[in-house]
Amino acid sequence: MSASFFATQDQYHRRTVVFIWLVALALLALNWRHSIDQIAQARSRELQAAERDLANLTRVGQEHADRTLHSADQVLRFVQARYIEMGRRLDLIKLTEQGIIDAENFPQVGVIDPQGIYILANRPVTGTLDLSDREHFRVHLDPKMTGLFVSKPVLGRATGKWSIQLTRRITMPDGSFGGVAVLSVDPGYFTRFYADLSLGEHGVATLIGLDGIARARHTGGQESFGADLTKSPIHGQLSQGSKQGTYVSRSPLDQIERMFHYRRLARLPLAVAVGLDVQEVLANYRTARDTLLVQASAVSLLVVALAWAMTRYLVRLRRELQARMAVQQQVEERTEQINAIFSLSPDGFVGFDDRGRIKYVNPAFVQMTGDTGQVLEGMDEKGFSQWLSRLCESGARYSHLAPATADSPRRSIVISQGRRVLLVGERAGNGGAVSRILYFRDVTHETEVDQIKSEFLSTAAHELRTPMASIYGFAEVLLTQELDDAERREFTAIIFEQSGAMARILDELLDLARMEARRGKDFRRTPQDLEQLAQDVIRSYKQPAGREKPELLAPPGPMPVFVDGGKLRQALLNVLSNAYKYSPAGGPVKVELRQRQAEGVPQVGVVVRDCGIGMTPEQKARVFERFYRADKSGRLPGTGLGMSIVKEIFELHQGVVEVESVFGQGTEVRMWLHAEEAHAPVFEDTST
Known part of the structure; x- marks a missing residue:
């Protein structure tokens, strides 16, 4: 071997080694790119799941607040109507004892007179209780305030406990101010509900007014009432008219970053906001991230090890593998070409091996016969002939396979299903692997077209024959017989009329032919x-x-x-x-x-x-x-x-x-x- 041959082999060796390591580097890059994408997707999935959970929790909180405040408003409307009807004779204590007023959820229900004095209650009140300075009383001095008012949390003078006052103006039949119906709701009722929502160690749930004051707030196992949240992002978004939304904010108090979702109540100037600690939300993500990083590192080590092993192995076997690959590639390409030809061909092919059994059935034949194709694999020639004969109509059945030659005559068969007309040809195989090939061509359309043409020509000839017979007959009479002028005019008129009929038939046939062609x-x-x-x-x-x-x-x-x-x-x-x-x-x-x-x-x-x-x-x-x-x-x-x-x-x-x-x-x-x-x-x- 010459020096140039060894130089060429050495060059091939270097190129192969470089290629292996380039592939290894590409795999490493793909591995880490994939891992980074998976980590990003895992984080995105966790955040999306948390956002869905927050939306669901907020909806639950909103519906709970809606139901609670709506029930309270129903009680207020009842007290308002009864007070207008009965005045100070209204016995709220008796109504509570009778269960008409739910004292468990609404512990304090009463009436404030026009001077702001708490005059009626569903529980005994000692002394005179002046509430004229309270916001929930003063707001109803305005006659335009006819709806439900939800106050900021206040420390009750009658009960000594925190409460949210729900009030409605009492307007007497003469239009004068009759006082205020008031109902106290324990804000702890909301925080206890929020505590059951499984918000995590640092989760937050808040019932907040559009004025930025929290009516009830539950944070990490603690509850608070009346917190000023006017500087929080939620107040800004609610002030802009937003009905619901999601945002991420870091608390200035505990420096915890939380994801919040809020929904505004439909009928009241309130909203429910629920927040989850972002770190708690991403706990599963961090575990998945660490696992993916370990996996990526392990895969990287494996890629490097494989590259090193392949470098040593391919140096020895490179020439042999190239030769095998070249031969294999040629075989595969030829096989793919043949399979593509048979698969794409509209004609059906059935191939038999050297033992006389079916080796190959292309999709077109399966479609022609309506069979699956799988039952035919391995069937012998006799069984195939019987099977195909059963599919044919009695007048055009498939006979047994004859010895195939290069000049075997073609036969026509008719498949019962769909009345397909198939032209069948046979050819003997040239090699030992293929003994016979059957060729099927679907000539149903050509057969139908020929039949339609024949029927059409027959019908057209019949329709043209009638006027032609009249023309011929009367023309013969005119030529062979002596007729007077009246008879000649009569026969000539008949010939003219029948000629017009023929012309109309031909014109209409030409119209149809022209429209079909163009x-x-x-x-x-x-x-x-x-x-x-x-x-x-x-x-x-x-x-x-x-x-x-x-x-x-x-x-x-x-x-x-x-x-x-x-x-x-x-x-x-x-x-x-x-x-x-x-x-x-x-x-x-x-x-x-x-x-x-x-x-x-x-x-x-x-x-x-x-x-x-x-x-x-x-x-x-x-x-x-x-x-x-x-x-x-x-x-x-x-x-x-x-x-x-x-x-x-x-x-x-x-x-x-x-x-x-x-x-x-x-x-x-x-x-x-x-x-x-x-x-x-x-x-x-x-x-x-």
Whole structure:
């Protein structure tokens, strides 16, 4: 081996080692990036969970305060009404003993007279108790203050305990000031409830007024009343009209950072705020963080160790692995290409191995037969032939597998499920691993198209043959016989009439063929008003002798559509002509314009209704078939293509045609179009 060869190998060795360590560094970076992301996500999850818990706890506190204060207000309203009715004869002590006033939750209920003297109470009060200087009395001296007032916590002169005074003004029937109904609520009732909320060692729950004064506050097992919180963030947010919110704040008293959530009461100038110690909230996060850091460190050590081991191992095996990888890559690429070809092919393939058992079935064959494909794996040729034969219709079954050659003839079978027509071919395998390949092509569509073409040509030929026979026959008479002028004119008129019938059939066939081929690309669509179009059609239509013009019914306002006016007139004339043709006994023909919403899309429609012979359900089901006529007697002229053209025109306009008919009573044809989007009106549904 030359020196250049060793130099090349040494260069490869260095590149391999550098690559290994670059990968190791990349893995280390990914490892620590992932760990940092996980740590950040863990912190975010804990904070989000705490925020949800805070919101739920605050809602519980808000609902508790709402219920408590609402119940207290009910008692106040009761005392207010009874005092107006009875005056000083009202016995609150007796009402309390009777259980009408709940003394457990509302220990002090009474009445203050207009001079501020506490005159009535549900408990005995000794001496004269002057409350004229109290805020909860003085606020009601203003006649405009008719609602419930919730005071700051006060030290009761009657009970000697802290209480929140709830008061309502008593207005006598003559409009004069009759005093104040007062109810005392123990603020400890709220703090005891907050103590049961499991807020942690440093959690806070507060019932605060919009004036910034705390009515009740529970902090770390301690309760306080009347604390001034006007400088706290919550007071600022409530002052700005905020109904609820979340914020983080550090207490200036204990330097503890807390996350708060607050909700304002709906009917009172109060709010409930609940706060959790951020450090307590993040306790689980810190544990998860430490665990992730340990894991990241362990993974880093493992990556370094693996990089070192791989460096030593790959130096020895590099050349051998490269050779194997090259061969393996070629095999995999070829296998993937073949599998992709078979998987994406619309044709079905079934491959048999050298033992004559199924080795491969592609998805297209599974879809053709409706089978799972898994039951076929490992099936022998005889079993497969029997299985496939059972799926086929009796007249086009699959026979047994014949010895495959390069020129094996193709056979057609018909699968019962879905009536699929499959063309089957067989080829012998070139290698020992594949003995036979079956090839299936779905020719259902081609078969149906051929059948439809044959039926259409047969029907068209039949329809053209009738007028052609008349033309031929009368032309022969004119050529071979001596006729007078009247007879010649009569026969010539018949030939002219039958030629017109043939021309109409050919014109309508050409219209259908042109619309099917161009799919509306030659339509000249312009903004039109549907009512104006209908009026033009009615004005230009020549109704049979003795019949009245169609009656047009239209809702007020424009009905814009974006259509080919000529095509739409052709469709309306076809339907209008049928209405008169199939009501030979007479009767009115009405044309009505309607509006509706179809799946949220505004639509406008033309409804043509007659009182004619109508159709049976069987006839109605075939009304759009080409050359189909409900009248088999031949007394009514027509080609049987009119409704086919109508349906084609409206479908190319993204519209729909609906037919309702009762045999012997008449037919209603409803033709719907999308209202023009640029000017689509907002209208009520008039389709019923």
